[in-house]
Structure formats: structure tokens, C-alpha cells
Amino acid sequence: MTGLRGFRSSLKMLKRVLAVVKGRIQGVGFRPRVYTIAVKFGLSGFVRNTPGGLNIELEGEGGDIDLFFEELRRNPPPVARIDNIDVESIPLKNEDSFQIRESASDGISEVCIPPDLATCSACIRELFDPNNRRYRYPFINCTDCGPRFTIVRSLPYDRERTSMAEFPLCGECEREYYDPLDRRFEAQPNACPECGPVLRCIDPEGKEYSGDPVTVAANLLKKGKIVAVKGLGGYHLSCNALDAGAVERLRNRKNRPDKAFAVMCSSIEQVEEHCKCTSEMKEALLSVARPIVVCARNEVQRITNKVSPDTNDLGVMLAYTPLHHLLLESVGGPIVMTSANMNDEPIATDEDEIKQILGSVADAALVHNRPIVRRCDDSVLTFVDRQPLFFRRSRGFVPDSIPLPFEGPSTLGCGAEQKVAGCLTRGDKAYLTQHIGDLSSYEVYDFYAKAVNGISSLFKIKAEIAAYDIHPGYHTTEFGKNAGLREQYAVQHHHAHIAACMAENKLTGKVIGVALDGTGYGPDKTVWGGEFLIADLSEYRRVGHFKQYPMPGGDAAVREPLRMALSYAGSNSGMKADKLPTFITDKIGKRNAAAMLQAIGRGLNSPLTSSCGRLFDAAAAICGICSHPSYDGQAPQRFQNICDLKEESAYSFEITGVEDENLILDFSEMIASIIGDVETGRGASLISARFHNTLVEGAAAMCEKISADSGIKDVALSGGVFQNSIILSRLRKLLNTRGFNVYFHRKLPPNDACIAYGQAVVALARHNMKR
Amino acid sequence: MCLAVPVKIVSLSKDRYTAVVDAGGVRREANVAMIEEPQVGDYILLHAGFAIQKWSIDDVKEYNEIIQRREDSIE
Ligand SMILES: [Zn+2]
Ligand SMILES: [Zn+2]
Numbered sequence: 118m119t120g121l122r123g124f125r126s127s128l129k130m131l132k133r134v135l136a137v138v139k140g141r142i143q144g145v146g147f148r149p150r151v152y153t154i155a156v157k158f159g160l161s162g163f164v165r166n167t168p169g170g171l172n173i174e175l176e177g178e179g180g181d182i183d184l185f186f187e188e189l190r191r192n193p194p195p196v197a198r199i200d201n202i203d204v205e206s207i208p209l210k211n212e213d214s215f216q217i218r219e220s221a222s223d224g225i226s227e228v229c230i231p232p233d234l235a236t237c238s239a240c241i242r243e244l245f246d247p248n249n250r251r252y253r254y255p256f257i258n259c260t261d262c263g264p265r266f267t268i269v270r271s272l273p274y275d276r277e278r279t280s281m282a283e284f285p286l287c288g289e290c291e292r293e294y295y296d297p298l299d300r301r302f303e304a305q306p307n308a309c310p311e312c313g314p315v316l317r318c319i320d321p322e323g324k325e326y327s328g329d330p331v332t333v334a335a336n337l338l339k340k341g342k343i344v345a346v347k348g349l350g351g352y353h354l355s356c357n358a359l360d361a362g363a364v365e366r367l368r369n370r371k372n373r374p375d376k377a378f379a380v381m382c383s384s385i386e387q388v389e390e391h392c393k394c395t396s397e398m399k400e401a402l403l404s405v406a407r408p409i410v411v412c413a414r415n416e417v418q419r420i421t422n423k424v425s426p427d428t429n430d431l432g433v434m435l436a437y438t439p440l441h442h443l444l445l446e447s448v449g450g451p452i453v454m455t456s457a458n459m460n461d462e463p464i465a466t467d468e469d470e471i472k473q474i475l476g477s478v479a480d481a482a483l484v485h486n487r488p489i490v491r492r493c494d495d496s497v498l499t500f501v502d503r504q505p506l507f508f509r510r511s512r513g514f515v516p517d518s519i520p521l522p523f524e525g526p527s528t529l530g531c532g533a534e535q536k537v538a539g540c541l542t543r544g545d546k547a548y549l550t551q552h553i554g555d556l557s558s559y560e561v562y563d564f565y566a567k568a569v570n571g572i573s574s575l576f577k578i579k580a581e582i583a584a585y586d587i588h589p590g591y592h593t594t595e596f597g598k599n600a601g602l603r604e605q606y607a608v609q610h611h612h613a614h615i616a617a618c619m620a621e622n623k624l625t626g627k628v629i630g631v632a633l634d635g636t637g638y639g640p641d642k643t644v645w646g647g648e649f650l651i652a653d654l655s656e657y658r659r660v661g662h663f664k665q666y667p668m669p670g671g672d673a674a675v676r677e678p679l680r681m682a683l684s685y686a687g688s689n690s691g692m693k694a695d696k697l698p699t700f701i702t703d704k705i706g707k708r709n710a711a712a713m714l715q716a717i718g719r720g721l722n723s724p725l726t727s728s729c730g731r732l733f734d735a736a737a738a739i740c741g742i743c744s745h746p747s748y749d750g751q752a753p754q755r756f757q758n759i760c761d762l763k764e765e766s767a768y769s770f771e772i773t774g775v776e777d778e779n780l781i782l783d784f785s786e787m788i789a790s791i792i793g794d795v796e797t798g799r800g801a802s803l804i805s806a807r808f809h810n811t812l813v814e815g816a817a818a819m820c821e822k823i824s825a826d827s828g829i830k831d832v833a834l835s836g837g838v839f840q841n842s843i844i845l846s847r848l849r850k851l852l853n854t855r856g857f858n859v860y861f862h863r864k865l866p867p868n869d870a871c872i873a874y875g876q877a878v879v880a881l882a883r884h885n886m887k888r
Numbered sequence: 889m890c891l892a893v894p895v896k897i898v899s900l901s902k903d904r905y906t907a908v909v910d911a912g913g914v915r916r917e918a919n920v921a922m923i924e925e926p927q928v929g930d931y932i933l934l935h936a937g938f939a940i941q942k943w944s945i946d947d948v949k950e951y952n953e954i955i956q957r958r959e960d961s962i963e
């Protein structure tokens with residue numbers, strides 16, 4: 118020991134520690150913060166990213182080191198998240214300064230990168246500052262904001278492993294990038310008009326318009342044209358949300374007659390002009406994730422109701438890229454922003470894909486040359502009783518991990534067939550893919566496979582266990598079986614639902630699982646969907662279900678709710694066509710109705726179902742709400758929308774004996790009463806309210822019966838029906854007043870997007886039981 | 889002998905619940921409400937007036953080949 122440091126160390130107790138920090142620490146300005154704090158307390162050493170986490174070596178007085186960690190924990194960078202800090206003492210090295218070192222890129226990747234982050238307020242200020250060198254530059258970003266997940270090719274998150282690799286930094290950007298005290302220190306997508314990507318506005322022939330591309334596009338939008346806009350995870354189709362003609366045109370061209378479009382606003386004030394939003398909704402809208410938030414529309418507003426014809430709600434979001442901010446400023450008013458895709462295809466991400474839409478769907482396109490590495494749709498959520506309810510978890514949330522209740526070997530959860538998101542686990546964390554959609558076409562399946570492999574390679578997760586649905590025909594089942602993993606588990610759909618809800622809530626004991634859902638394959642080869650289970654994470658027992666009804670024509674009955682109306686009404690009237698209510702036979706045709714009842718009677722392609730979704734379909738169709746839906750869930754959506762929220766009455770139902778040792782929740786009396794109400798001319802709002810109330814009371818009564826036998830007081834709710842806020846809120850309240858502890862999803866959607874996670878949980882629990 | 893014969897959908901009613909089918913030159917009505925998305929040109933298997941399943945192109949080809957072979961062997 119020599120010199121001043123040696124002298125100091127002889128007076129004070131010097132020590133050196135190695136700290137490994139885990140959490141969301143890459144690409145969020147973590148190292149500069151560490152640097153600043155280390156310098157503040159006079160500590161030497163270094164910080165660097167490694168695939169095993171952020172390594173900090175600190176040398177100095179013990180008290181100062183403690184102060185360092187205190188401050189780091191209290192005051193991390195805005196979007197960072199510290200999960201864990203491991204500290205161990207190591208020998209002194211007697212360095213003179215503190216350094217930020219290069220990333221090390223070998224080994225297992227324990228770090229996680231943040232999702233894409235909305236443009237921060239500092240960058241927005243610069244974007245609109247005529248004296249700033251990035252004035253109106255559509256790709257402005259800094260360490261606190263900008264793309265992440267959608268541009269990263271592999272970890273660690275450094276520029277050369279992103280789609281920014283092809284844009285060498287200019288002198289000034291390079292200075293910012295290497296200055297630890299600059300806001301753009303190591304901001305991987307850092308760019309400026311000198312060196313970064315460029316924007317173009319092109320016409321259907323691919324020819325570039327002259328003039329400022331944003332102004333050109335804004336003028337087209339104002340004239341009622343449809344413009345494709347390249348976003349973070351794919352293209353949107355945009356038009357003026359105040360222009361009914363433009364929205365109608367977009368509907369016709371996209372072949373999407375009724376399903377709601379999302380609207381993008383320039384500010385929270387503009388949102389409030391059109392919607393009632395609670396403080397939670399506002400907070401979510403303004404969060405760095407910038408999801409679409411479903412809010413109630415104001416009574417008087419200028420956004421055309423063609424944007425969401427089936428509901429009084431509106432899906433709104435705020436601008437989240439500099440390009441959006443520029444565009445909205447130029448247009449002034451809110452714009453429709455819907456994923457650029459045709460029918461069931463995945464969202465378009467490159468110029469080849471947008472070319473197919475240009476001319477036929479879009480009148481022009483705002484394109485740029487920063488490639489999208491991973492396609493990613495917008496996330497959608499709302500709040501029910503001040504709690505978040507996800508419809509779609511994607512941009513802004515993926516690839517953040519979801520905790521598991523226990524540790525285990527890496528597991529692949531494959532998902533179901535609709536609303537698919539794949540899942541991979543490592544340790545006690547699960548990583549879900551972005552929203553994939555319904556695996557109906559090869560393109561979507563290809564997207565699914567790439568997304569699952571993407572998570573696997575990004576986080577260097579090598580799965581050892583595969584978990585998939587017991588349905589033999591699902592594409593995801595095939596994917597899981599073909600993954601070549603030695604250990605495989607087939608998981609029943611509704612057990613996966615309940616396990617997902619339990620795991621999210623860290624429950625590991627036994628619960629009453631209430632899965633109200635559209636379709637799931639039952640081990641008895643019937644279609645399940647109104648299920649009451651006694652479940653833990655590894656096993657389940659079906660203890661009750663909705664009374665089963667035939668689905669005339671199989672899947673045809675899903676697309677035509679009138680068939681379900683016929684099935685329920687027919688069963689109630691002894692399968693006699695002449696006893697069916699005339700308003701049903703009128704719609705289907707007397708001869709057709711008779712023929713269908715005959716076919717049902719012979720068991721001809723009429724699988725039995727206990728689905729709650731089908732019951733919704735039938736009730737809505739009987740009320741004449743929706744006989745030929747144009748999108749999945751349209752009938753329940755409309756039926757919920759007309760519900761009279763003040764109405765408290767309900768129909769009667771019955772819990773009948775024990776068919777295959779199950780309690781049967783029988784709604785035949787309700788169906789008869791609904792038919793009676795329609796025949797006596799009662800309004801659909803009243804009928805809808807009574808229907809909702811009956812369903813809630815029926816489900817709660819089942820829970821009470823099951824609890825009386827089993828003593829279980831914890832209830833887990835899952836399944837697509839719980840996207841219905843009336844059912845969710847009322848059932849939760851009723852069960853609470855009856856002394857139950859009720860658990861629900863807060864991180865994942867209750868629909869089939871939670872299935873992959875639930876499958877992985879069940880597989881892990883079964884694996885751990887074996888040992 | 890009861891041989892299932894593929895018949896071809898010639899036209900569909902507006903509600904797509906019934907169809908006119910061609911069975912070896914004979915036209916008759918059939919109920920197609922219980923099969924998945926019936927289309928004009930589809931081959932279907934009829935049972936007591938109900939279409940009970942669709943035939944794929946391969947099924948029809950195979951059927952025709954079998955019939956052809958039988959006819960050849962009879963000659
Ligand atoms: Zn920023
Ligand atoms: Zn530059």
C-alpha cells in the first residue's frame with residue numbers, strides 16, 4: 118500500500134464488495150446512475166453489464182458503501198426495477214477511480230431488458246424546440262425512452278445487437294453516447310437527423326411525396342384518407358376519428374364491420390374530452406407502457422360512434438413514439454389507430470407487407486428504414502373496481518417477467534388455439550411472448566413459433582419440460598409435442614386457467630376454481646366452458662359444471678348464436694319444433710329448425726357443451742341482439758353493453774343432483790323466462806341485467822355448495838367470460854359478502870392468453886411432485 | 889349394399905341450411921346445416937337427407953379410382 122490511498126486505508130476501514138444486481142437494469146440508464154452515486158460517495162471500482170446481471174465492484178469505507186446501496190435502492194432510474202442485489206466481500210484492488218466498463222456477453226442471461234418505452238417528456242420538449250438539433254426528428258429518444266424489445270436481436274442490449282446497428286453514430290451522437298453524465302449515455306437507439314433513420318411518406322405506387330412527410334400524411338388524414346403508419350411493433354392503419362365517412366371506409370376496406378377500433382389522442386386532456394377516465398385509467402394511459410385503455414365514452418363527444426358501434430366504451434391511448442406526437446400535433450384531433458393486417462393475419466411490420474395493403478386499404482404510408490425485429494401489437498386493458506383487467510398483454514409489458522410461486526426447471530408452456538401467447542420459465546420467473554392471436558393461418562403459426570423461439574434465444578432459456586393442452590388437434594399441442602423435450606405434460610384447459618390465476622396470486626393450496634369460458638377440451642371429449650373445479654397447482658377435480666346442451670353443427674354454432682338459442686329453447690320444449698317460440702323459428706325458418714332439432718336428436722355433429730360463452734350467445738340471440746357475429750365475442754359484447762346496471766332482479770336457476778358425481782348448474786328455467794320476457798315485450802336491457810344477475814348468483818351458489826362439502830374458502834376466477842366487467846365485479850362482491858377470499862388475474866388477461874403460463878405452472882408442480 | 893356416395897353441392901339456399909346436390913346426374917335437396925361451412929362445389933356424404941360430412945378432394949379422387957378399378961375389373 119502506497120501513497121495517499123494507502124495512508125487513508127490505514128486510518129479508515131476500507132473494504133471492497135462485488136454486488137450482482139438483477140431486475141430490469143439494461144437500457145434504462147442504470148450504469149450512469151451507479152456511476153453518479155459512486156462518485157458522490159467517493160467510491161472507486163467499476164460497473165458493467167453481464168448476462169448474469171449487473172456487476173458493481175465498489176471499494177471504499179464500509180459506511181459509504183452502505184450509503185451507496187441505500188441511495189441506489191431509494192432512487193433508481195425511472196424505468197428500472199431492482200429485483201435483487203447480492204453483495205459479497207472481495208479483496209481490495211486499490212483503484213483510484215470509478216469506471217463504466219464494456220458489457221460482457223457470455224453465459225446465461227439473467228438480466229431482462231425493458232419493454233418498449235413511450236417517448237419521455239424531456240425528449241418531447243426537444244422534439245418541439247426549434248433550437249434543438251433534433252427539432253421534429255421522428256426518432257428522438259434517450260435512456261429513459263424509446264424502442265427496446267422491438268429492435269433487439271440478442272442480449273446484452275447493446276447497439277450492435279439491435280436494428281440500429283446499420284446506423285453508425287455521428288460525432289455529436291457518439292459524444293452523447295459515451296458521456297456517462299449525458300441523458301443519452303448508452304441509449305442504444307440514439308440517433309439524429311445526421312446519422313439516424315429517415316421517414317418517408319409514400320403513395321400506393323411507392324413513390325415518395327415531396328415535402329415534410331408528417332405534414333403530408335397529416336393533410337391526407339384531415340382529408341379523410343387512410344394512412345398506414347409504422348409504429349414500434351408494426352404498422353397501424355390510421356384515419357380521422359371524427360370523420361364518420363373515413364372510419365366507414367376503413368371498416369369496408371379492412372373488412373371489419375363492427376369490431377371496435379382504438380383511438381390515439383395527443384394529450385390526456387384530449388382523452389378526457391371524449392372519455393370518462395378514473396385516476397387509475399389516467400395513470401395507465403400516461404405510464405411508459407402506454408397501453409390502450411378501455412374507458413366509458415362521454416355522452417357528448419365528437420368521435421364518431423362508428424369507431425365502436427357495439428359498445429359505449431372507447432379504447433384510447435396516448436401517442437407513444439415521436440412520430441405519433443408529430444402526427445397528432447399536425448392533425449390536431451384524435452385518430453383511429455388499428456393494427457395494419459387483413460382478417461386473421463399478424464400485424465404488418467415491413468415494407469413488403471405494407472405494399473399488399475397500400476392502394477387497396479391504405480391511401481398512403483408513413484414508412485421508415487429502422488427495421489422492426491419483433492412484431493408486437495398494442496396492449497389493451499381496463500380497470501374494474503380500481504383493479505387492472507387485461508384484454509391483451511403485449512407492447513409495453515413484454516418481455517417483463519411474471520413471477521412463479523416456486524422454482525423449477527425451465528418449462529415451455531404452449532398455450533391454446535385462440536388469443537395465444539407462449540410462455541417460457543426460468544427459475545421462479547415466467548417470460549411470456551407478445552400477443553400472437555388466433556392460430557388460424559400459417560402466417561400466425563409462423564409468428565407464434567418465431568415469438569417462442571425469440572424469447573428462448575433472447576433470454577437463453579433452454580426448456581426441459583413441455584406443457585400443452587389435452588386437445589389433440591391444437592397447433593400448439595403439436596408444437597409442444599414436437600419440441601423434443603424429454604418431459605411432457607398435457608394439461609386440461611380449465612385447470613390451466615385456474616392454475617394461472619392461482620400462480621399469479623401466489624396460491625399453492627387448494628382452491629375452488631370457477632372457469633367461465635368459451636371453449637375448452639374436456640377429457641370426456643365434450644366441450645367444457647362453465648366449470649367448477651377443486652384444484653391445486655398439480656391436480657384438479659371437476660366438481661360441478663353448467664348443464665350441457667348440444668351445439669348443432671359443432672363450430673357452426675359458435676359462429677351462429679341462433680343455433681345455440683335453438684338448442685336451449687328446443688331442449689326446454691322437449692325437442693318439438695312446433696313448441697319453439699315463433700321468433701326463433703321465424704329467424705331460422707320452420708323447416709330448418711325442425712330439421713336441426715331432428716339432427717340434434719340423432720346426435721348428428723352436435724357435440725355437448727357446458728360452455729358459459731355459448732349460454733351468453735344463446736341469451737343474446739333470443740333477445741335478437743346478435744344472430745350473425747362479425748367477430749369473436751360480439752354477441753356477449755353487445756349483450757353486456759345494453760345491461761341495465763340499476764336492475765337487481767334475477768331469474769331462477771337450479772343446482773341439480775349428481776351427474777357423473779358433479780353438481781349441475783341448470784339454467785333451463787332462466788332460458789324459459791327469457792323467452793317469456795321476450796314474448797311479453799320486455800326490453801332487452803332488463804333481460805340482459807336479469808341474465809347477468811342470474812349467472813352471478815348461480816356461480817356463487819355453486820361455490821357455497823362446493824365449500825360446504827370441502828371447507829375451501831379460496832376461490833380463483835378465470836376464463837374469457839370474466840372480461841365482462843359486470844360478471845367479474847358482481848361475482849367478486851357477492852362471494853366476498855359470503856365469506857370467500859376471491860382471487861383474480863391482475864398481470865395476465867383472464868382469456869386464453871393466460872393458458873400457456875397456467876400450463877407451465879401445472880407442469881412444474883407435477884415435475885416437483887415426482888421428485 | 890349401402891354404399892356412401894359423394895354428392896356435389898350445386899347450389900345453396902340463402903341461409904346455407906339447405907342445398908341442391910348432384911348425385912350422378914340426379915338433383916335433389918339436402919340439409920347441410922350440420923356440416924362446417926358448406927360451399928358450392930363441395931362433395932358431401934349424405935345420410936337420410938342430412939349431409940353428415942364433407943369429402944376432401946383426395947377422398948373423392950380415391951373413391952373415383954376405386955369405382956374405376958371395379959368397373960375395369962368387371963369388364
Ligand atoms: Zn427520452
Ligand atoms: Zn447523430
Ligand SMILES: [Zn+2]
Binds near residue numbers: 614634837
Ligand atoms: Zn379458455
